[in-house]
Amino acid sequence: MPRPARIGLYVFLVSAALLFLLPLYVMLATSIKPMEEIRLGNLFALPVRITLEPWAQAWMSACTGLECGGIRTGFMNSVAIVVPSTVLSILLGALNGYALSFWRPRGAQAFFVVLLTGAFIPYQVMLFPLIRSLAAMGLFGTLPGVVLIHVLFGMPVMTLLFRNYYAGVPHELFMAARIDGGGFWRIFVQLMLPMSLPIVVVAMIMQVTAIWNDFLVGLVFAGHDWLPMTVQLNNIINTTTGERLYNVNMAATLLTSLVPLTVYLVSGRWFVRGIAAGAVKG
Known part of the structure; x- marks a missing residue:
């Protein structure tokens, strides 16, 4: 039977890990959602339809000021x-x-x-x-x-x-x-x-x-x-x-x-x- 102190330690570590990973999850989930899903406002929802088009656009054709050559x-x-x-x-x-x-x-x-x-x-x-x-x-x-x-x-x-x-x-x-x-x-x-x-x-x-x-x-x-x-x-x-x-x-x-x-x-x-x-x- 685990001791209460060890249980508390694991609870703290898991909570800290989730806290640090939450922004990464939001970024990753948002990056593979189409804009139709993002407009619904469900920030933490998993994508219904996964698309890699935003990644391709960010790399090749996103506008950085007056130029639209992406981030490459x-x-x-x-x-x-x-x-x-x-x-x-x-x-x-x-x-x-x-x-x-x-x-x-x-x-x-x-x-x-x-x-x-x-x-x-x-x-x-x-x-x-x-x-x-x-x-x-x-x-x-x-x-x-x-x-x-x-x-x-x-x-x-x-x-x-x-x-x-x-x-x-x-x-x-x-x-x-x-x-x-x-x-x-x-x-x-x-x-x-x-x-x-x-x-x-x-x-x-x-x-x-x-x-x-x-x-x-x-x-x-x-x-x-x-x-x-x-x-x-x-x-x-x-x-x-x-x-x-x-x-x-x-x-x-x-x-x-x-x-x-x-x-x-x-x-x-x-x-x-x-x-x-x-x-x-x-």
Whole structure:
């Protein structure tokens, strides 16, 4: 016979899960209903007739302002932004964390304090100086420009993450590599990076989720030609030409969230392993 405390725990967990899943259910159910059923006002009712037309319309022909090419253009733009931004920010964060943990050059502590401070400054207060700087370099409204901004904003957190991880690596291992003649780059590439797979997965999930879900940086810095999927989604929802198609809006929202959700579901085991292996050490 289960104890009352355990029954209460399961009741709480199930209730919390249902509470979090309820909006997802409403979005999914609405996205596969025709507008005739949605107009009846039964928000929580299961669809009587399932249709995937809203998904096709959201992907290929939904209006994002004056253009009606769907959200697929924003998807390709988001991929073009996320891939280099994630790779570069992780590489720079790993390199900084490695240098600060083992080589400790002169001024390393001050440099780390500056990076750590940058991680807690809201980037909204730096938008105007960054806009002027990118405009002076000719990068405003370009793909390299928005990638550079994401790398700059991600580097403090990535440095902190990798520094804490490398702090848990035995220093004797590094000294043994030094005795064997390993230099800065050889030790980093052949020793540290292969050992960093768990924390790299953690960093990848964090960066992909943050960059893919970003709205403000893409809206301000990407320009018209490189608007990410989140900005395209906002344009679809706020485009009011005729009837508001709630099923198309919900389908577009779900399409936008598929990539970070898939990344987390596929890499969730590695994420937990990376956290346990030292992502919060130090």
